[in-house]
Amino acid sequence: xxxxxxxxxxxxxxxxxxxxxxxxxxxxxxxxxxxxxxxxxxxxxxxxxxxxxxxxxxxxxxxxxxxxxxxxxxxxxxxxxxxxxxxxxxxxxxxxxxxxxx
Numbered sequence: 001x002x003x004x005x006x007x008x009x010x011x012x013x014x015x016x017x018x019x020x021x022x023x024x025x026x027x028x029x030x031x032x033x034x035x036x037x038x039x040x041x042x043x044x045x046x047x048x049x050x051x052x053x054x055x056x057x058x059x060x061x062x063x064x065x066x067x068x069x070x071x072x073x074x075x076x077x078x079x080x081x082x083x084x085x086x087x088x089x090x091x092x093x094x095x096x097x098x099x100x101x102x
Contacts, residue, residue: 022081022088028072030091035068037098046101 039061041047075087 022084024076024079024084027075027084027087027091030088030095031068031072033095034091034098035064037095037102038064041098041101044102 042061071087075083
């Protein structure tokens with residue numbers, strides 16, 4: 001995928017999600033996108049994990065998925081629109097960054 005297509009994809013993802021940031025389902029969907037793109041990038045050798053929570057470990061798909069499920073479960077239980085907005089924004093940026101690296 002060339003860089004113009006990647007940029008278009010990133011912008012489409014960013015714009016499409018703006019209205020739904022507060023919904024907890026959005027957090028789950030964006031975290032899933034982050035996990036999929038992170039695992040794909042790690043498996044392709046594009047980059048190493050830069051998340052400070054995972055530094056010092058050798059994050060495999062199981063660890064990344066497990067931490068992500070725990071993260072979403074906590075936010076799902078809270079069901080706080082402000083927390084959901086922040087988490088959605090962060091995970092969206094992470095997934096978009098990963099797409100650009102792939």
